[in-house]
Amino acid sequence: MSRIDITLTVNGEPRELKVEPRDQLADVLRGPLMLTGTHVGCEHGVCGACTIEIDGAPARSCIAHAGSCDGATIRTIEGFGDDEIMRALREAFTREHALQCGYCTPGMLVVGRDVVRRLPDADEARVREEMSGNLCRCTGYRGIVRAIVSVIVARRHARREGACR
Ligand code: FES
Ligand code: FES
Incomplete structure (x- = not known):
């Protein structure tokens, strides 16, 4: 060919x-x-x-x-190197036990970063919906969703603190 x-x-x-x-x-x-x-x-x-x-x-x-x-x-x-959202997500995935074998993790991180970037006010239900196209055969998704939500919440707090200064 x-x-x-x-x-x-x-x-x-x-x-x-x-x-x-x-x-x-x-x-x-x-x-x-x-x-x-x-x-x-x-x-x-x-x-x-x-x-x-x-x-x-x-x-x-x-x-x-x-x-x-x-x-x-x-x-x-x-x-993604030192991308701020990706760094926060990596830390959150570790903290929240969001991976076991890690096979799904690169895709989860790429999509999770996009969710954090696009939807700064997303709640847990929205994060679940957005991540529903990524499959994990190990973790049961709770840790993954928790990790992404925790980054969204931390960024929201940081925004509010910045606005109050
Ligand atoms: S390997 Fe591409 S969507 Fe599953
Ligand atoms: S951590 Fe093993 S497939 Fe997701």
């Missing part, structure tokens, strides 16, 4: 790649780009383990053709 040339910006770095039209982005990230923090579970868009950001929005990399992402800006779990 003939290969096509694509250019991606991945975690801030321009990358030029040759891919087959059928290649999924998850496989390109994990294979040639060696970004194995993106996990692959169901491989058909159901579990959310492979969630990354494409052009700033969460997306399932197991059902995104790499060829159709030509020119896109990609951020994987490795690319």
Whole structure:
């Protein structure tokens, strides 16, 4: 099968790649780009383990053709570095026992960060709803939801304190 040339910006770095039209982005990230923090579970868009950001929005990399992402800006779990929300979420996941095997965790963190960023006033029910597309076979979700809600609440308090100064 003939290969096509694509250019991606991945975690801030321009990358030029040759891919087959059928290649999924998850496989390109994990294979040639060696970004194995993106996990692959169901491989058909159901579990959310492979969630990354494409052009700033969460997306399932197991059902995104790499060829159709030509020119896109990609951020994987490795690319969040010192992002303030991600740092708070990592700490909260540890504190709230929000992972066991960790297989779902990269996808949970990417989606959880997006929820915290987009919905600063979300309550527990809304967080549950927003996270319902990410599956975890270990923890039973309580710790995951608790962790995300705790970050939202802490940021809300910080906002209020800032407004009162
Ligand atoms: S591996 Fe992509 S959604 Fe499950
Ligand atoms: S922690 Fe094991 S699948 Fe979620």
